[in-house]
Amino acid sequence: xxxxxxxxxxxxxxxxxxxxxxxxxxxxxxxxxxxxxxxxxxxxxxxxxxxxxxxxxxxxxxxxxxxxxxxxxxxxxxxxxxxxxxxxxxxxxxxxxxxxxxxxxxxxxxxxxxxxxxxxxxxxxxxxxxxxxxxxxxxxxxxxxxxxxxxxxxxxxxxxxxxxxxxxxxxxxxxxxxxxxxxxxxxxxxxxxxxxxxxxxxxxxxxxxxxxxxxxxxxxxxxxxxxxxxxxxxxx
Amino acid sequence: xxxxxxxxxxxxxxxxxxxxxxxxxxxxxxxxxxxxxxxxxxxxxxxxxxxxxxxxxxxxxxxxxxxxxxxxxxxxxxxxxxxxxxxxxxxxxxxxxxxxxxxxxxxxxxxxxxxxxxxxxxxxxxxxxxxxxxxxxxxxxxxxxxxxxxxxxxxxxxxxxxxxxxxxxxxxxxxxxxxxxxxxxxxxxxxxxxxxxxxxxxxxxxxxxxxxxxxxxxxxxxxxxxxxxxxxxxxxxxxxxxxxxxxxxxxxxxxxxxxxxxxxxxxxxxxxxxxxxxxxxxxxxxxxxxxxxxxxxxxxxxxxxxxxxxxxxxxxxxxxxxxxxxxxxxxxxxxxxxxxxxxxxxxxxxxxxxxxxxxxxxxxxxxxxxxxxxxxxxxxxxxxxxxxxxxxxxxxxxxxxxxxxxxxxxxxxxxxxxxxxxxxxxxxxxxxxxxxxxxxxxxxxxxxxxxxxxxxxxxxxxxxxxxxxxxxxxxxxxxxxxxxxxxxxxxxxxxxxxxxxxxxxxxxxxxxxxxxxxxxxxxxxxxxxxxxxxxxxxxxxxxxxxxxxxxxxxxxxxxxxxxxxxxxxxxxxxxxxxxxxxxxxxxxxxxxxxxxxxxxxxxxxxxxxxxxxxxxxxxxxxxxxxxxxxxxxxxxxxxxxxxxxxxxxxxxxxxxxxxxxxxxxxxxxxxxxxxxxxxxxxxxxxxxxxxxxxxxxxxxxxxxxxxxxxxxxxxxxxxxxxxxxxxxxxxx
Numbered sequence: 001x002x003x004x005x006x007x008x009x010x011x012x013x014x015x016x017x018x019x020x021x022x023x024x025x026x027x028x029x030x031x032x033x034x035x036x037x038x039x040x041x042x043x044x045x046x047x048x049x050x051x052x053x054x055x056x057x058x059x060x061x062x063x064x065x066x067x068x069x070x071x072x073x074x075x076x077x078x079x080x081x082x083x084x085x086x087x088x089x090x091x092x093x094x095x096x097x098x099x100x101x102x103x104x105x106x107x108x109x110x111x112x113x114x115x116x117x118x119x120x121x122x123x124x125x126x127x128x129x130x131x132x133x134x135x136x137x138x139x140x141x142x143x144x145x146x147x148x149x150x151x152x153x154x155x156x157x158x159x160x161x162x163x164x165x166x167x168x169x170x171x172x173x174x175x176x177x178x179x180x181x182x183x184x185x186x187x188x189x190x191x192x193x194x195x196x197x198x199x200x201x202x203x204x205x206x207x208x209x210x211x212x213x214x215x216x217x218x219x220x221x222x223x224x225x226x227x228x229x230x231x232x233x234x235x236x
Numbered sequence: 237x238x239x240x241x242x243x244x245x246x247x248x249x250x251x252x253x254x255x256x257x258x259x260x261x262x263x264x265x266x267x268x269x270x271x272x273x274x275x276x277x278x279x280x281x282x283x284x285x286x287x288x289x290x291x292x293x294x295x296x297x298x299x300x301x302x303x304x305x306x307x308x309x310x311x312x313x314x315x316x317x318x319x320x321x322x323x324x325x326x327x328x329x330x331x332x333x334x335x336x337x338x339x340x341x342x343x344x345x346x347x348x349x350x351x352x353x354x355x356x357x358x359x360x361x362x363x364x365x366x367x368x369x370x371x372x373x374x375x376x377x378x379x380x381x382x383x384x385x386x387x388x389x390x391x392x393x394x395x396x397x398x399x400x401x402x403x404x405x406x407x408x409x410x411x412x413x414x415x416x417x418x419x420x421x422x423x424x425x426x427x428x429x430x431x432x433x434x435x436x437x438x439x440x441x442x443x444x445x446x447x448x449x450x451x452x453x454x455x456x457x458x459x460x461x462x463x464x465x466x467x468x469x470x471x472x473x474x475x476x477x478x479x480x481x482x483x484x485x486x487x488x489x490x491x492x493x494x495x496x497x498x499x500x501x502x503x504x505x506x507x508x509x510x511x512x513x514x515x516x517x518x519x520x521x522x523x524x525x526x527x528x529x530x531x532x533x534x535x536x537x538x539x540x541x542x543x544x545x546x547x548x549x550x551x552x553x554x555x556x557x558x559x560x561x562x563x564x565x566x567x568x569x570x571x572x573x574x575x576x577x578x579x580x581x582x583x584x585x586x587x588x589x590x591x592x593x594x595x596x597x598x599x600x601x602x603x604x605x606x607x608x609x610x611x612x613x614x615x616x617x618x619x620x621x622x623x624x625x626x627x628x629x630x631x632x633x634x635x636x637x638x639x640x641x642x643x644x645x646x647x648x649x650x651x652x653x654x655x656x657x658x659x660x661x662x663x664x665x666x667x668x669x670x671x672x673x674x675x676x677x678x679x680x681x682x683x684x685x686x687x688x689x690x691x692x693x694x695x696x697x698x699x700x701x702x703x704x705x706x707x708x709x710x711x712x713x714x715x716x717x718x719x720x721x722x723x724x725x726x727x728x729x730x731x732x733x734x735x736x737x738x739x740x741x742x743x744x745x746x747x748x749x750x751x752x753x754x755x756x757x758x759x760x761x762x763x764x765x766x767x768x769x770x771x772x773x774x775x776x777x778x779x780x781x782x783x784x785x786x787x788x789x790x791x792x793x794x795x796x797x798x799x800x801x802x803x804x805x806x807x808x809x810x811x812x813x814x815x816x817x818x819x820x821x822x823x824x825x826x827x828x829x830x831x832x833x834x835x836x837x838x839x840x841x842x843x844x845x846x847x848x849x850x851x852x853x854x855x856x857x858x859x860x861x862x863x864x865x866x867x868x869x870x871x872x873x874x875x876x877x878x879x880x881x882x883x884x885x886x887x888x889x890x891x892x893x894x895x896x897x898x899x900x901x902x903x904x905x906x907x908x909x910x911x912x913x914x915x916x917x918x919x920x921x922x923x924x925x926x927x928x929x930x931x932x933x934x935x936x937x938x939x940x941x942x943x944x945x946x947x948x949x950x951x952x953x954x955x956x957x958x959x960x961x962x963x964x965x966x967x968x
Contacts, residue, residue, distance in 0.1 A: 014569055015477050017391030021664040053662075055389045058477025114384045114657045145388070145659045210661050215678070215794070217661065 006232035009036040009046035011076075011092075013067045017054035018089065018209060025209035026050070029225045031232065038070040047232035048085040048129070049076055051092025053145075053207060063106060063148050064094035073099060085129035085231045086201045090146055093193070093203030102194055102203045103161050104153040109146070110186025116145040118218050119184050121192045121206055122172040125165055128195040130202045132227040139176045140169075140220030142206035144184055144192075149205040151187035151194075158188055169193035169204055200231075242266060246273030252606055259600045267586065267594040270538035271601060274504035275511060278769055281605030284735035285767040288748045296761040298724050301426050306350040306499065307417070308763020309424060310725045312789050314682050317421045319353040322361075322414040322690070322729040322785045324768035328471040329411040333378025337411055338386035338474040342546050344415040345392060346500030349483055349549070352425035352490040353417030356663055357677055358387055360397035360413050361690040361783045362654075363731070365406025367646055367965040372401075375409050376654075377966070382474075383413070384657040389476035390483060393666055394658035395675035397690055401646045407773040412729040414690055414785040418679065423490055431496045431517035431552050437510065437576035438558070439501075440565055441482045441548040445531035448472035448505070448544025478547035478570075485568040486549060494561050497552030507541045507601065509550040510576065511584055514598035517552070520581035521598065525588040527575045537593045541586065552578065612745055613738035621699060625833030626824035627816050631896050636947035638827045639871055640957050642900060645826045648868045649961035667793050671880070673715040673864045674786075678793050685793035687721030692731070692783035695820045696835035701743040701780045703835045705750030708784045710843045710904055711866055713758045716788030717847035718862045718907050720796045720854025723758055727785040728765035733777025735769045743780035751782055757840035758847065760786065790854075797854040797909075799863035800881025804937030806860050807916050808885055810870065812846055812906030813929045816897050822868045823900035836903045842928075843905040849926035850907060858915055858922065865906040871899035871943070873908045874934075875954050878941055884951050886942040887934040895946055910936055 008026045010033055012019045023033030034046050043049065056067035067073070073095075080086050080101055088096040096102040109115060123131050123138045153161060161167060169192040171185075172178045178190045185205070193204025208221025243253045246269055256264050256272050264272065278284060294302040300317055301309035307321035325340025341358060348355045360383050365372040376399075387394045392415070448471070489495050497517065499509045506528070514521045525540050535543070553561050558574070565572040584601065586594040597604075642648055655670035667685055668676035674689040691712040697704025713723040730747065733740040755762055765785075771778045790796055801808075818824045819833025853859045861881060865873035878884050889898055911919045916932070923930040942948040 015389070015480055017389075017480070017662050021662065024664055054391065055477065055480075058389065058475070058480075060477065113381070114388055114659070116656055116659050116661060143661050145661055147384075147388070207661070210664060213664070216664060216667055 005030065005032045006048065006229045006236050007032045007034050007046045008048045008050055008228065008232055009034045009043055010050045010052055011036045011038060011072055013038040013056035013070060015054050015056045015058055016052050018207065019052040022050050022052045022209040025212045025225060028212050029222065029229055031229045036072060038072050041071050041075055043075050043079060047236040048228055049079055051088040051095050053090030053092060056091055056095065062098065064091060064098040067095045068099040080201055083198065083200050084235060085228060087130055087228060088203040089207055089209065090205055093205060096201060096203045101201050102196060103157055103166065104151055104194060106148050107150050107152055108148050109150050114147040115184060117184065118143045119206060120172050120174050120182065121169040122176050122178065124167045124170060128168050128199045128202045129231040130224045130227050131168060132231060134223055134227065137176060139172060139174065141218035142208055142211040142220040143217060144206045146205055149185040151191040153188060161194060162189065164197060166194050166197065167191050168195045168202055243269055246270060247277055248273050252276060255606060260596065265594065267537045267541065268596055270542055271507045271594060271596065274507050274542045275601040276605040280504050280508060282767055283606045283608050284610050284769065285744065286607050287609055288745050291748055291752050292762040293752060293756050294761050296725060296759065299761055299763055301763065303762065303764040305427055306347040308725065308727055309351060310763065310787060311421065312684065312686065314684065315421055316679060317419050317424055318416060318686060318787060319348050319351040319419065320414065320416040320727050320785065320787055321347050321764050322412055322727045322783065323766040324410065324412050324729050324731060326409060326411045326768055326771060329379050330409055332471045333375050334382035334385065335471055335473055337379040337382030339472045339546055340411060340413045341383060341386045342474050342479050343502045344413050345390065345479065346502065346549060348415045348417035349486050350425065350498045350500045351417065352423050352498065353419035354487055355392045355415050355417045355483065356665060357416045357675065357688060358392055358394045358413060359675065359688055359690045359785065360394060361692055362397065363400045363402065363405045363410040363694065363781065365403060366401055369406060372406060373966055379411055380654050380657050386474050386476045388659040390480045391662050393660045393662050395660045395666055395677065396670050396688055399651045399654055400692065400694060402694055402779060404776065404778045408771040408778050410731040410771060410778060410781060412783050414727060416688060425490065425495060425498045427516045429496055431519060431578060432554065433519060433578055433580055434555060435496055435578045436553050436555055436558060436574045437521065438551045438553050438561060438572050439528060439548060439575045440485065440551055440572045441570055442475065442478050442545055443529040443531045443571065444540055444543050444545045446535065446539060446543065449539055449542055472544050472546050474546050481568045481570055482547055482549055485565050485570050488564050489551065489561060494557050495551050495553060499550045501548040501550060503544065505541065505543045511598045511601035513550060513552060514584055515602035517578060520579045520583040521576045522579055523576040523584065523586045525586060527573050529571050529573050537588055610735055610741045611738040612742045614742050615739035621832050622834050625819050626828050626830045627818040627833060629828055633827050635895055638823065638896065641826050642822050642868050642872060643875060643954060644957045644961035645822055646962055646965060648822055648872055650959045651962065652959060653962050653966065672799050673718050674721065674788065676719060676793060676796055683792045683794065685790045687716035687719055687788035687790060689715035689786045690783055691715065692781045694779040694781040695831060697747065697781050698779035699820045699833065699835050701746035702750035703838060704780060705747040705782045706754040706838050707835065707904060708782055709751055709754035709758065710838055712784040712786035713760060713847055714864050716786050717850045718797065718864045720851055721788030721790040722851055723760045723786055723788045723847065725763050725787050726755060726760050727763055729783045730765065730767045731771055731778060731781040731783065732769050733772035740777055747780050747782050754840060758844055795854055795857055797859050797862040799861060799877055801861050801877045801883040801885065801910050801936040802881050804883055806910040806936040807913055807932055808934040808936060809909050809911065809919065809930050810906060810933050811849065811909060811923060811928050811930050813903065814870065814898060814901050814906065815903045817901050817903050821900055821902045823896060838904045845926045846905045846907065846928050849923055849928045853909065853919065853922055858919055859909045859911050862907055862909045865908050866902055869900040869902050875941060877908055878951050879955050879958060882951065883936050884938045884940045885934050885936045887944055889944040889946065
């Protein structure tokens with residue numbers, strides 16, 4: 001443990017793309033990024049785990065469908081059990097849904113095209129490891145880049161997700177209005193991210209790791225990673 | 237009807253067969269013929285272009301690796317080197333747009349990896365026929381989806397390029413791709429690296445199948461005619477996941493210094509990689525085809541030798557490091573197989589089932605292909621096209637209507653539909669993405685950034701190939717300079733018709749001269765590139781279009797200049813001068829319906845002076861915005877600055893020049909800059925010091941764009957026209 005900095009493990013699956021970027025962003029925000037390898041049964045004693053974006057195993061089957069069987073996912077499951085913070089970004093979100101650690105699923109965008117764009121998302125709850133200390137209603141600018149980011153769930157599941165307040169982020173206009181025009185991929189109820197009931201597991205399609213350094217983009221990811229780091233610090 | 241002799245079926249002429257006989261001292265066997273057919277194809281041997289390419293400047297203080305290797309390499313200081321190269325994948329894309337474009341990305345990325353560099357950016361210059369035709373819409377959608385599908389999946393950001401439209405591209409889209417990589421200088425894998433006798437050739441990555449056989453000779457070195465769809469089996473199929481694993485494995489092999497050589501398997505497959513590596517090492521090789529992992533058991537010898545199956549790399553490894561190399565490959569889930577051994581002599585010996593099935597001097601394949609000095613002749617009717625100059629036409633158009641016609645012309649309009657399908661964010665280095673004059677990527681661990689721009693001037697080239705090429709270099713250099721970067725070097729892709737036609741060869745020779753002169757003037761040597769001939773059907777060729785890929789360098793990326801007007805009450809200046817030059821302009825095409833006349837003149841010295849002024853202005857944080865003024869003229873440059881910054885302007889027009897010249901002439905060597913009033917004096921002094929003419933033409937502010945008393949519109953109205961033009965056309 002270096003100088004009491006929270007340690008965030010970033011898992012590299014074959015085909016992960018934003019793993020190095022996530023490690024960099026954790027360090028930029030004052031944490032210590034710890035590279036983790038999909039084939040290991042070892043989380044190296046980290047305080048939080050981040051599943052990064054990319055196309056694990058090429059995503060030739062359903063996105064995330066193979067990665068959920070990676071050896072390290074057993075450790076991640078136990079880690080979740082223990083209440084530790086786990087965040088999935090983009091492909092990581094898809095993996096968490098496939099693993100049953102988050103509700104819902106992600107299918108091809110409404111336009112059937114890949115989309116790379118900075119979008120606005122509204123924070124819906126402060127009860128998650130990514131949004132602690134944030135005020136519901138706050139609007140953050142963060143890039144999305146995905147071909148399969150349309151959040152869907154059965155009507156029963158969707159009712160439960162909404163009823164239990166599991167929606168963590170929604171796509172919105174710059175003023176926070178949630179409407180169809182700003183729903184970048186056609187997600188149900190504009191959902192951009194969800195949490196589990198306990199709040200320690202969060203998945204989202206936007207990329208907070210690409211929204212920390214003002215030199216290369218918006219900064220809406222800063223408060224999210226700050227929240228994750230403070231959660232992690234509490235465990236370390 | 238007599239059967240065609242084998243050598244001709246493989247694309248070799250009778251004379252070429254004789255040359256092979258002379259080299260071998262005997263008749264070549266069919267396997268050897270297949271190898272020569274691939275390596276001596278136009279695509280691999282540059283036999284028509286070689287004598288012209290020699291005229292290009294290739295040396296410079298920054299150049300570490302010039303033409304002839306997988307990619308050019310430039311020293312950018314701080315111990316870092318940038319590798320970059322451009323290629324075309326036009327023929328495959330015309331037949332199967334998604335896979336054609338996708339495998340084009342894969343190939344150029346592996347070229348960068350082969351230099352030991354990590355790919356950090358791609359740019360895609362694309363040229364299609366008009367979107368009013370359904371097939372062209374299908375091609376555009378397929379190509380863009382293929383670029384995104386492959387590029388997004390390998391984690392290399394696609395940060396720029398361009399999309400142009402012209403009728404001659406209806407049958408022959410031009411699909412070019414540039415890739416850029418970075419490496420510590422000491423880690424580069426160049427031809428200087430010594431390869432030892434006894435070292436092993438290790439084939440890494442995908443297994444070898446029947447896909448892409450004859451890619452270089454069937455597709456790339458002939459014209460596409462009606463039976464094109466039958467060539468579909470010659471188009472390769474891409475697997476970006478395998479490519480991503482190959483990139484990571486190769487990067488680890490390079491970082492751990494486990495390799496003596498590394499080359500990708502692209503055009504002409506194993507034959508090309510093995511013969512080039514062997515010739516470069518000045519050694520021979522014993523190649524064992526039994527060791528090549530195959531997708532199906534019954535591949536013929538010539539199929540294994542020329543298959544263009546994707547996602548394969550060839551490494552040269554010392555025997556004592558083999559276990560380490562194979563361990564890295566296994567960890568990344570990649571197959572690796574020892575397929576050959578370096579031996580003294582210079583022979584490439586191919587064995588299968590214990591028998592020698594081919595034996596030829598490696599150099600004769602790689603370096604001693606035929607060289608042709610083809611006949612050159614200017615096309616008929618060339619003078620008439622030049623004389624029919626729209627500059628002297630009677631213009632009755634309404635200025636406001638003309639403005640919107642030009643702004644919403646697909647050549648000018650927003651390409652958001654295209655670049656939003658590309659991940660331009662991954663790797664975290666993109667300071668400026670696809671929407672500006674140049675893409676800016678910072679170099680990790682420094683304040684430096686590279687600036688990248690690709691530019692082709694097909695319409696100018698059609699009217700005057702010399703000027704078209706020179707303008708392409710000038711605009712590419714201007715695009716990096718306007719953001720504050722010093723132009724360092726170029727790569728290129730030469731898109732032309734059938735070189736066996738004297739008019740095409742004339743266009744080629746003129747273009748090379750134009751490029752050479754411009755590159756000399758700006759001190760930007762040519763570090764490599766690609767020649768794409770045979771872009772024609774039924775005797776009708778594409779316009780001669782050299783596409784330039786420019787590499788520039790900024791010392792401190794925080795000082796870069798951006799195109800948007802950032803705030804109101806700035807003074808707007810035009811640097812450079814506007815002349816009565818409407819030939820080849822967007823205005824002449826879409827408003828007057830004429831693609832004729834002389835393209836704008838280009839004074840290379842004035843152009844260079846402008847670059848110097850722009851770079852100094854950015855470094856001194858003098859300008860609030862800076863934007864190239866070229867396609868569509870001043871009106872478009874101003875509108876783009878207004879839209880990018882969300883701030884309007886009021887323009888004062890000079891009284892003694894026709895409005896359509898001021899607004900729409902595409903005179904060279906110009907830029908639109910804005911400056912705060914208290915720095916205006918400094919800007920004028922700087923421009924004067926560089927001998928750059930300037931004029932104060934307006935002021936920023938408000939939601940409107942006011943073109944003197946001619947007409948006015950709003951930024952939002954312009955934005956709607958600009959953004960919606962291409963999506964509207966695509967929806968049919």
